[in-house]
Amino acid sequence: MAFDLSLTPVSPDALTHKSLQELLSLSLDLLTTLPERISPPFPSKSTKITWFASKGDAETKLWKATHNNEPWVTRVSNFSDIPYDVLRWGLLVEKSLSEKAAFLQENDVIETIGEEKFEDIKVLHVHKLLHVQAFSAREFIQTIISRDLEEEESERRRSCVIFRCRRKVRLKIPLTRLVGDGKVEVIMACCSDARGNIPRWVQNMAMPGQVLSDAQKFFKYMRSRVNES
Numbered sequence: 001m002a003f004d005l006s007l008t009p010v011s012p013d014a015l016t017h018k019s020l021q022e023l024l025s026l027s028l029d030l031l032t033t034l035p036e037r038i039s040p041p042f043p044s045k046s047t048k049i050t051w052f053a054s055k056g057d058a059e060t061k062l063w064k065a066t067h068n069n070e071p072w073v074t075r076v077s078n079f080s081d082i083p084y085d086v087l088r089w090g091l092l093v094e095k096s097l098s099e100k101a102a103f104l105q106e107n108d109v110i111e112t113i114g115e116e117k118f119e120d121i122k123v124l125h126v127h128k129l130l131h132v133q134a135f136s137a138r139e140f141i142q143t144i145i146s147r148d149l150e151e152e153e154s155e156r157r158r159s160c161v162i163f164r165c166r167r168k169v170r171l172k173i174p175l176t177r178l179v180g181d182g183k184v185e186v187i188m189a190c191c192s193d194a195r196g197n198i199p200r201w202v203q204n205m206a207m208p209g210q211v212l213s214d215a216q217k218f219f220k221y222m223r224s225r226v227n228e229s
Contacts, residue, residue, distance in 0.1 A: 005030060006068055007171060007193055012125060012143060017118040020145055024121070027162055027173045028149075031187050034063060034074060038179045054208045060215050062208050067191075071204045073211045074189040082222050084178040087186055090222050091174050092146045092159050102221035113141075121147045170194075188215070 005026050029047040047067075051074070054062035060077040079087070090098035100110050114125035124144040142163055149158040163172040170192040177185045190211055194203055 004068070005171060005191070007070060007191060010143070012114075012123075015116070015118065015123060015143075017121065020118055020121045020123070023145065023162060024147060024160055027160060027189075028175070030067065030072075030189060031074075031173065031175050034076060034187065036061065037076060037187075038078060038177075038183065038185050056212060057216070059219075060212060062212055064208060070191050071207070072189055072191045073207050074187065075211050075215050077186045077215060077219065079184045079186070079219070080182055082184065082219065082226055083182075084176065084184045086222055086225055087176050087184055088159050090218070090225070091176055091186070092148075092161050098218070098221065102218045121145060 005023075026047075030049065033047055033049040033051065035051060049065045049067050049072075051063040051065045054064050054073070056062040056075065059079070060075050063074045063076070065072050065074075090102075100108070109127070109129040111127050112124050113127045116123040116125075122145070124146075126142045126144060127139075128142060129139045145162040147160055149160055158175065158177045160176075161172075161174045163170065170190070172188060172190045172192075174186065174188040177187075179185050188211070190207065192203065192207060193200060
């Protein structure tokens with residue numbers, strides 16, 4: 001079964017090394033279309049997307065686009081004070097732990113319920129129970145696909161993670177790159193539809209602000225990890 005960057009739910013039984021490789025390749029193609037990156041990789045020959053700047057902050061730029069008839073929001077952040085290995089730990093090695101510490105409330109639940117290996121690709125199945133203010137508790141299963149990528153001339157170390165939810169539909173693609181002189185670039189592309197009673201147009205309006213807010217919380221937590229070490 002071939003995957004694509006759509007919000008169509010995917011059964012874990014459909015996961016194979018080949019299909020995961022294809023999904024990672026499509027994800028990297030999407031990210032290479034972003035403008036104003038440090039030492040950008042060669043642009044994708046197969047994916048053409050026009051991005052429009054949105055309001056970010058001093059260290060994070062936001063971009064919006066439509067791809068496959070779905071709205072995407074992407075953030076690009078650059079750091080010299082948070083090492084690559086710390087960011088990789090938070091986004092790839094211990095994602096559930098760092099997410100709970102950075103975002104979740106005391107009564108929220110996030111736990112790994114399954115783990116698979118497809119050669120050099122790691123897949124985790126994570127159960128979440130989140131208590132969002134003014135809404136009933138939301139429960140869902142998230143599939144996390146991660147891989148350390150081969151070094152290339154313009155990118156010394158890279159790691160890519162893909163998050164897919166099985167019930168509410170969300171696709172998130174973080175990429176962490178060591179770009180030289182101790183600088184690290186962190187990119188996160190997001191496409192989401194929470195469904196339920198919230199109209200899609202309301203979700204689309206709120207998504208850039210939520211993506212930026214999540215970045216601020218996460219990088220604040222990552223800096224606390226640096227200070228503790």
